[in-house]
Amino acid sequence: xxxxxxxxxxxxxxxxxxxxxxxxxxxxxxxxxxxxxxxxxxxxxxxxxxxxxxxxxxxxxxxxxxxxxxxxxxxxxxxxxxxxxxxxxxxxxxxxxxxxxxxxxxxxxxxxxxxxxxxxxxxxxxxxxxxxxxxxxxxxxxxxxxxxxxxxxxxxxxxxxxxxxxxxxxxxxxxxxxxxxxxxxxxxxxxxxxxxxxxxxxxxxxxxx
Numbered sequence: 001x002x003x004x005x006x007x008x009x010x011x012x013x014x015x016x017x018x019x020x021x022x023x024x025x026x027x028x029x030x031x032x033x034x035x036x037x038x039x040x041x042x043x044x045x046x047x048x049x050x051x052x053x054x055x056x057x058x059x060x061x062x063x064x065x066x067x068x069x070x071x072x073x074x075x076x077x078x079x080x081x082x083x084x085x086x087x088x089x090x091x092x093x094x095x096x097x098x099x100x101x102x103x104x105x106x107x108x109x110x111x112x113x114x115x116x117x118x119x120x121x122x123x124x125x126x127x128x129x130x131x132x133x134x135x136x137x138x139x140x141x142x143x144x145x146x147x148x149x150x151x152x153x154x155x156x157x158x159x160x161x162x163x164x165x166x167x168x169x170x171x172x173x174x175x176x177x178x179x180x181x182x183x184x185x186x187x188x189x190x191x192x193x194x195x196x197x198x199x200x201x202x203x204x205x206x207x208x209x
Contacts, residue, residue: 011157013147013172015140027073027168028065034167035060036078039131044123048131049163052078057135073140077149077160080131084122092121136160147172 020026036050037060053059053066054076067075096117097109109117137150138160149160161172 009150009152011149011152012175013149013161014175015145015147016171016173018145019142019168019170024068028062030167030169031062031067031075034163035062036080039080039082044126046082046084046126048080049159050078051075051167052135054137057133071141071143073138073142075138077136077138077163079134079136079156081134082126082129082131084125084129089118089122089125092125093118096121138164146175 031051034050036052037048039045039048042048050060051062052075053062054074055066057076057078060078067073093114097114100113100117101107101109136156137148139148141147147164149157151157151160157174164170164172
């Protein structure tokens, strides 16, 4: 989901720790190391994730290090998935097993042979499958040490946080609404304990009233 164009849903994180002093030299190495690779280059894999240019999902080379947009690091996290329907895999496996039994005049196939046939069929179908792509923008404010990630699904956000940790060797801590309220109070020179006095506000008639 895009953070640059139009509206977007996102999760907000605080980075636990600070970038190294030489991050301008170190981060490009790690970003390239964890750049996105097409599934066409990963035979047998059904899923691939990695960094791409926030302005071009097909650019994973970062020749000009465009992601440095002071005070931000701006990247997109691309996720490609190939899916083989279970029924299709089962059907093609049955056809392949039938061919082998007829060719070798066998009534039954050993378990090992069936597993080899299944893997061979899976790889053949994977080569024909078209991947589904998801691109999720990431903005890291190096001054406030906060991160915006353009997704809200818990499973996807957890995977992204782990991928961020592998790349930058820093942990992401979710910023929940209560913690955000405390942050705003502190920024305005107020006592963060005032957040405890926040009460829910009903924008419609309270059904319990």
